Structures are given as structure tokens and as C-alpha cells.
Amino acid sequence: MSFVLNEDEQMLRDSARAFLAESAPVTALRALRDEKSPTGFSSELWSSFAEMGWSGVLVSEDHGGVDMGYAAAGLVLEEMGRTLASSPFLSTSVLAATAFNLAGTDAQKSKWLPRIAAGETVIAIALDERARHNPDHIETRAKKDGNGFVLSGKKRFVNEGAGADLLIVVARMDDDQIGLFMVDPKANGVSREDRRTVDSHVPADFTFDDVKLDGDAFLSGADDSDAAYRRLLDAGRACQAAESLGVAEQAFDDTIAYISEREQFGVPISSFQGLQHRAAHLLGELELARSLVRRALTTLDTQPSQAPLWCVAAKAKATQVSRLAAAEGIQMHGGVGMTDEYDIGLYYKRAQAAGEFLGDDAFNAGEVARMSGY
Amino acid sequence: MSLENFRKETKDWLEANCPQGMRQPIKSEADICWGGRNWTFASEDQKVWLERMAERGWTLPTWPKEYGGGGLSKEEAFVLKEEMKAINARSPLDSFGIWMLGPALLKYGTHEQKLEFLPPIARGEIRWCQGYSEPGAGSDLVSLRTKGVLEGDHYTVNGQKVWTSYADKSDWIFALVRTEADAPKYNGISFLLIDMDQPGVTTKPIKLISGKSPFCETFFDDAKALVKNRVGEAGQGWEIAKYLLSHERAGIVSEAAFGGLNPVTAAHQSGEVDADGKMSDPILRGDVARLTIDGLAFDATMRRVKEEADHGEGVGARASLLKYMGTELNKRRNELNMSALGYDGLLWEGEKESDGEVARSWLRSRANSIEGGTSEINLNIVAKRVLNLPGA
Numbered sequence: 001m002s003f004v005l006n007e008d009e010q011m012l013r014d015s016a017r018a019f020l021a022e023s024a025p026v027t028a029l030r031a032l033r034d035e036k037s038p039t040g041f042s043s044e045l046w047s048s049f050a051e052m053g054w055s056g057v058l059v060s061e062d063h064g065g066v067d068m069g070y071a072a073a074g075l076v077l078e079e080m081g082r083t084l085a086s087s088p089f090l091s092t093s094v095l096a097a098t099a100f101n102l103a104g105t106d107a108q109k110s111k112w113l114p115r116i117a118a119g120e121t122v123i124a125i126a127l128d129e130r131a132r133h134n135p136d137h138i139e140t141r142a143k144k145d146g147n148g149f150v151l152s153g154k155k156r157f158v159n160e161g162a163g164a165d166l167l168i169v170v171a172r173m174d175d176d177q178i179g180l181f182m183v184d185p186k187a188n189g190v191s192r193e194d195r196r197t198v199d200s201h202v203p204a205d206f207t208f209d210d211v212k213l214d215g216d217a218f219l220s221g222a223d224d225s226d227a228a229y230r231r232l233l234d235a236g237r238a239c240q241a242a243e244s245l246g247v248a249e250q251a252f253d254d255t256i257a258y259i260s261e262r263e264q265f266g267v268p269i270s271s272f273q274g275l276q277h278r279a280a281h282l283l284g285e286l287e288l289a290r291s292l293v294r295r296a297l298t299t300l301d302t303q304p305s306q307a308p309l310w311c312v313a314a315k316a317k318a319t320q321v322s323r324l325a326a327a328e329g330i331q332m333h334g335g336v337g338m339t340d341e342y343d344i345g346l347y348y349k350r351a352q353a354a355g356e357f358l359g360d361d362a363f364n365a366g367e368v369a370r371m372s373g374y
Numbered sequence: 375m376s377l378e379n380f381r382k383e384t385k386d387w388l389e390a391n392c393p394q395g396m397r398q399p400i401k402s403e404a405d406i407c408w409g410g411r412n413w414t415f416a417s418e419d420q421k422v423w424l425e426r427m428a429e430r431g432w433t434l435p436t437w438p439k440e441y442g443g444g445g446l447s448k449e450e451a452f453v454l455k456e457e458m459k460a461i462n463a464r465s466p467l468d469s470f471g472i473w474m475l476g477p478a479l480l481k482y483g484t485h486e487q488k489l490e491f492l493p494p495i496a497r498g499e500i501r502w503c504q505g506y507s508e509p510g511a512g513s514d515l516v517s518l519r520t521k522g523v524l525e526g527d528h529y530t531v532n533g534q535k536v537w538t539s540y541a542d543k544s545d546w547i548f549a550l551v552r553t554e555a556d557a558p559k560y561n562g563i564s565f566l567l568i569d570m571d572q573p574g575v576t577t578k579p580i581k582l583i584s585g586k587s588p589f590c591e592t593f594f595d596d597a598k599a600l601v602k603n604r605v606g607e608a609g610q611g612w613e614i615a616k617y618l619l620s621h622e623r624a625g626i627v628s629e630a631a632f633g634g635l636n637p638v639t640a641a642h643q644s645g646e647v648d649a650d651g652k653m654s655d656p657i658l659r660g661d662v663a664r665l666t667i668d669g670l671a672f673d674a675t676m677r678r679v680k681e682e683a684d685h686g687e688g689v690g691a692r693a694s695l696l697k698y699m700g701t702e703l704n705k706r707r708n709e710l711n712m713s714a715l716g717y718d719g720l721l722w723e724g725e726k727e728s729d730g731e732v733a734r735s736w737l738r739s740r741a742n743s744i745e746g747g748t749s750e751i752n753l754n755i756v757a758k759r760v761l762n763l764p765g766a
Contacts, residue, residue, distance in 0.1 A: 003677060004681050272765075273754070277750070277757070280760075281698075288668060291677075313671070366660070369653070369663040
């Protein structure tokens with residue numbers, strides 16, 4: 001485990017930064033928003049993720065991926081956070097790939113992992129059913145029916161739901177264990193309602209009305225399906241935290257740049273102690289979030305059994321700090337921080353939305369307390 | 375010798391030489407061995423442990439052997455630390471000589487000065503205190519006015535220091551003294567080593583809100599400091615002081631990160647937990663969870679900064695950021711300890727020796743963000759030297 005990036009990781013970060021600055025700058029998100037993109041992401045950008053070799057970051061080389069691990073996935077997400085890049089990378093390359101790695105049968109892996117690595121598919125994870133994330137509140141049912149299953153229930157705010165080719169649905173089985181099920185969003189009995197959110201993404205709500213599934217829709221490769229589900233969530237939390245960290249970092253950098261250039265009373269406002277102390281405190285919070293995110297990601301790669309506590313801690317901290325960084329950013333920008341012209345407001349919106357997914361700081365702090373035995 | 379062999383030898387030596395009494399957690403301040411001419415050992419075990427470790431140079435494992443250290447590599451020193459931790463061995467010696475003066479002498483002292491002053495630090499024979507702050511020079515330390523006038527082979531020193539930790543128990547003081555009256559203020563200060571066993575030096579303890587008196591006022595009335603005991607050049611004192619402050623900040627930070635009681639244990643002590651061990655008050659539990667998160671984050675950050683320093687990125691002004699965050703965290707921990715203990719935390723004096731300990735620690739922690747540079751001064755340093763923002 002190392003906090004310092006190795007040479008491969010540095011190269012990955014540098015190429016991600018350069019590529020996203022060119023191909024997915026903040027203006028790209030504005031364009032998606034203004035043209036009311038039906039999916040909220042660009043298919044062209046998603047294809048280019050495959051060309052960059054990122055789509056298969058968690059896919060083994062046997063299945064056409066590069067198998068670089070969560071630390072590498074986190075670096076891509078951090079850079080995505082910096083430019084507010086909207087892409088199915090977290091849903092598909094992280095969560096779906098992890099779901100197949102942990103719970104897929106050999107046949108399921110052979111079929112889907114190469115497609116993920118090639119950027120040929122968009123897979124969304126249908127998880128939450130209520131207004132706030134809670135992994136135990138799963139009422140969607142997958143009832144055994146002959147060799148297959150019948151799925152019924154409702155899912156809310158499924159990321160990339162509007163553009164997904166395949167859903168992985170979290171459902172409770174007859175023994176009340178959690179299972180992961182592949183569902184074609186166009187199948188009979190599936191209805192979709194798109195939701196436009198404050199961060200210009202387009203998640204979707206799904207209703208499953210006695211949807212018939214084949215037996216091999218169930219990801220049945222895990223010994224303990226429930227445990228695989230928990231591990232999937234933890235990996236997702238660390239990776240979502242990495243994106244939030246990137247949001248926080250760029251919000252901070254934009255703010256420092258702005259206060260350095262803006263003059264009042266004949267001097268840059270960055271020379272005022274009132275702003276300097278806020279900025280210095282924020283840097284401290286950023287350092288804490290950075291350490292936890294890196295620690296969670298590297299622990300997932302090297303000592304997965306130790307990872308859960310680090311993952312929830314990182315998610316809590318990154319959520320809190322990204323929201324703080326953007327909120328402080330607006331305040332330090334002053335009036336222009338309230339305008340649509342400046343980017344800081346977009347960071348504030350994304351920090352809120354990214355923080356909600358897989359649990360905000362309050363939820364994950366509760367998990368920290370529970371795992372720590374108090 | 376390979377690290378594995380070193381580990382085995384160290385383990386065996388510790389097993390054979392660390393007295394049982396020195397394998398218990400530190401219970402009170404008397405359990406910490408500070409050394410010095412006037413030191414009274416709390417027990418025979420404490421004395422034996424210091425002597426055995428000092429003889430091996432392991433009170434200062436990484437210092438050169440000729441100066442009383444152990445000559446160990448960083449990796450070996452880490453192994454020693456781990457093996458000591460494994461048997462709960464106490465530190466044989468703690469002192470400002472080890473944390474502060476030693477590093478400054480190693481960097482700025484002459485060979486003769488090192489030979490004279492370092493071995494007695496390593497053996498715990500001389501106890502040092504630090505003379506920096508003055509009544510009129512706190513955060514604005516460079517305005518200090520204690521004056522040294524060169525007279526032949528010595529400086530005659532006059533003035534007053536304040537917040538000198540344990541000055542009343544110390545043998546020597548390393549002090550910042552203005553020796554170059556005409557030089558610009560940053561260049562007029564020298565770093566002098568002054569023997570406190572002379573009529574010109576007196577000390578007076580200051581009683582704190584914790585009821586204790588770890589700090590003193592120290593007065594110099596025509597005190598003598600030999601010129602050969604000046605560290606560095608005349609006027610180089612400010613540079614040395616800044617170097618040393620970064621060591622002090624690191625020391626305060628490690629204390630913040632690893633010290634004492636936590637609120638969960640406190641809640642168990644006061645009975646404020648449910649049958650399943652869950653803290654009874656949900657809001658307090660949430661506050662404690664956020665403390666846990668920041669504690670994990672802080673530990674991880676310390677490790678990251680160390681790793682980055684090993685890769686040549688340096689700690690530099692980031693020490694100020696760590697000091698600020700670590701001390702604020704320690705204050706929060708103490709506040710939550712008090713909340714978790716409720717009424718029990720208010721105990722001040724009673725039958726048990728431990729009565730009032732938590733409250734004293736809580737009160738003591740308020741000083742963390744004042745001593746060694748206030749939080750506000752450290753935020754200034756971060757703003758200017760890390761973020762490169764303009765101004766004063």
C-alpha cells in the first residue's frame with residue numbers, strides 16, 4: 001500500500017487530466033444541459049474511454065481489460081470530478097464490472113466483461129428505492145418461477161438509467177438474501193421515467209411489473225450473494241468518493257484563482273486574512289479527504305477484507321469536503337459565484353448529487369460508528 | 375545485518391532487558407521519565423530501563439553513536455519502535471533535548487558542541503527547556519527583546535522569557551537572545567545555550583486553568599552565556615528557531631494523534647451505552663463518528679506526508695497545516711470525552727488519584743492550538759507558503 005503514486009499511476013493521472021480537459025471540459029456538461037441531452041452523457045466520449053483503455057480498468061486481461069485496480073479507477077474518477085465529466089464510467093466500468101467480478105458465473109463474465117472493456121455497453125445499477133440511500137431498504141422481489149424468476153418492485157434515481165442497455169437490479173430473493181439480476185430495460189413489464197437532476201445528469205426511475213427473467217439473469221457465481229452486494233457497495237463508495245474529491249479539488253483551485261485575480265480596495269482579495277484563513281482551513285480538509293480516498297482505494301486492491309471501514313470513512317469525508325469546498329467557493333467568489341456564467345455553481349450542484357449516491361456523510365458516519373462497535 | 379536478524383536480536387534484547395514495570399501503560403505524568411540533574415526516578419525499574427537503553431544508544435536510536443545515539447537506520451529504528459510497542463515498553467526518556475535541541479544541534483552545532491551536549495541528553499543527565507516567547511513577543515516572536523551584550527568570552531543576558539515549559543525543573547535553557555542591536559530584526563537574534571545553575575537565572579511557575587504549572591516565567595539578570603555555547607553564527611538564531619519550531623510542531627501533532635482516552639471508552643465508563651454497546655445519545659454518537667473519521671483521515675495524512683517526504687517532496691510549511699489540524703482534532707476529542715462522561719467528567723478532586731484527570735486533560739488541550747504557533751499563525755503560514763497567497 002502506498003500513498004505516493006507510482007509511475008504507471010502518474011502516467012494514468014496525467015493522461016486522464018489532459019484528455020478530459022480536451023474532450024470533456026465543463027463546457028461539455030453545459031452543452032449536454034443546454035441541448036437537453038436525453039441521456040445526460042455523450043456516447044462519443046464513452047467510446048473514447050475504451051480507446052484510452054479506461055473502460056476495462058477492473059476487467060482482467062483474459063477478458064480484454066487492463067486490470068489496473070481500484071486505485072487506478074479512482075484516479076480516472078478524480079479527474080472526471082475535476083471537469084465534471086458525465087460518463088457511465090462509475091456505473092459500468094466500476095460497479096457493473098465489480099458486480100460481475102464478485103458475483104458473475106464464468107459464462108456471465110465471459111459474455112459481459114469484454115463488452116464493458118470495449119466500451120460497447122452501458123450498464124446501470126438499480127439499487128435505491130427511497131429518497132435516501134439505504135442498502136437494507138430493498139423491497140424489490142425476485143421470486144423463483146420454474147427455472148427463472150419474476151421481478152417486481154420500484155427503483156429510484158438509477159444513474160445512467162436513461163441511456164442504459166442493461167440494468168443490474170438489486171432484489172430480495174425468496175430466502176430474503178440480496179441477489180443481483182440482469183434486466184433488459186426494454187423487456188415487457190419494465191417502465192422507465194427519466195429524471196433530470198440539478199447536476200444536469202439524467203437518472204431514471206424504473207418500475208418492474210412481474211418481469212419474467214431467465215435463470216441466468218441471476219448473478220449466481222458468489223458463495224454469499226449478500227456479502228458480494230456489500231462489497232460492491234463499498235467499492236462503489238470509495239470510487240464515488242474519488243469523483244467527489246476531484247470536484248472538491250477543482251472547486252478549490254478555481255476559487256484560489258478567482259480570489260487571486262479579483263481586486264477590491266486596490267489589492268487582490270486573496271491578500272485578506274478573512275479569506276486566507278478560510279482557504280487554508282479548506283486545504284486542510286482537502287488533505288484529509290485525499291488521504292482517506294487513497295487509503296480506501298489501495299486497501300480495496302491489496303487487503304479487501306480491511307477495506308469496508310476505509311470505504312465508508314472516505315465516502316463520508318469526501319462528501320462533506322466536496323460540499324464544503326464548493327459552498328466556500330461560492331462565498332469567496334462573491335456575487336459572480338451566484339451566476340451561471342461561472343463554473344463554481346456547477347461544482348456545488350455536482351457535489352450535492354455525487355454526495356447522495358451510496359450514502360451521504362451522515363449515512364456513512366453512521367456506518368463508521370456501527371463498524372467501530374458503538 | 376538484515377532487518378529480519380535485527381528484529382530478532384532486538385526482540386530478544388528487549389525481552390531480556392525491559393523490566394516488567396516498564397511494560398505497563400503510562401498512568402500519570404510521574405511515569406514519564408524526563409531525566410536531568412534533579413530527577414527523582416519514580417521506581418528502580420524506570421532507572422534501570424533508562425540506563426540500559428542509554429548504554430545501547432537507544433534513547434536516540436538514529437543519532438550517530440559518537441554523540442550517544444544508536445546509529446540505527448530509519449528502518450531499524452522503526453523495527454525497534456514496533457518491537458517496543460509489541461511488549462508495551464514505555465519510552466525510556468522524553469525530553470526537549472531529544473525533540474528540539476538535539477535536531478537543531480545536529481544540523482547547526484559544531485563537532486565540539488555536539489560532543490559536549492548531545493551525550494548527556496542521550497543519557498538523560500541534563501534536562502533542557504526552551505526560551506522563546508516573551509511577554510511582548512508571542513505570535514510576533516521576532517519582536518523579542520531579551521538582550522545579550524558581548525563581553526569578552528561571553529554574552530551578558532538580560533530580559534524575560536515566558537511559557538518556558540518545566541523551566542523550574544530544567545538544568546539548561548536554549549534561548550533566543552537579541553545580540554545584534556543594530557541589525558534588522560530577523561538578523562539580530564542568536565541561539566544561546568545558557569546554564570541555569572547561576573545566580574542570574576530565576577524561574578517562577580505559572581498556575582494554569584488545569585490546576586497544574588507546566589510553564590514558567592524565566593528571568594535573566596546579568597546572566598552569563600559563553601560565546602562558545604552560541605549555536606550557529608551571531609544573528610542566525612531566527613533561522614535555527616524556525617527549523618526547531620517545525621520539530622516542535624511535529625511533536626505536538628504526534629501527541630495529538632496518539633494520546634489517551636477516546637469518547638467511546640468514556641461513554642462506557644459513564645454507562646451512557648445501550649445493552650448492545652451502542653452510544654445512547656444518537657447525536658453525540660454522530661459527533662463521535664465524525665471524530666473517528668477525521669482521526670482515521672489524520673493518521674492516514676501523517677503517513678502520506680511521511681511517505682512523500684521520503685520521496686523528496688518535503689514536509690516544509692505543511693507542518694503548519696498538520697499542526698493546525700492535529701491540535702484542533704485533539705481539542706474536539708477532549709470535548710467529546712467530557713460530553714460522553716457527563717457529570718462524571720466534572721470531577722476535580724476526590725479520593726482516587728485519577729479523579730480530575732479527564733478534566734485536566736480537557737483543559738490542557740486548549741493550549742494545543744496556542745503553543746508552538748497559534749492556529750491563526752499557522753493558517754497564515756499555510757496561506758502564504760503553501761497556497762502562495764500575497765500579503766504581510
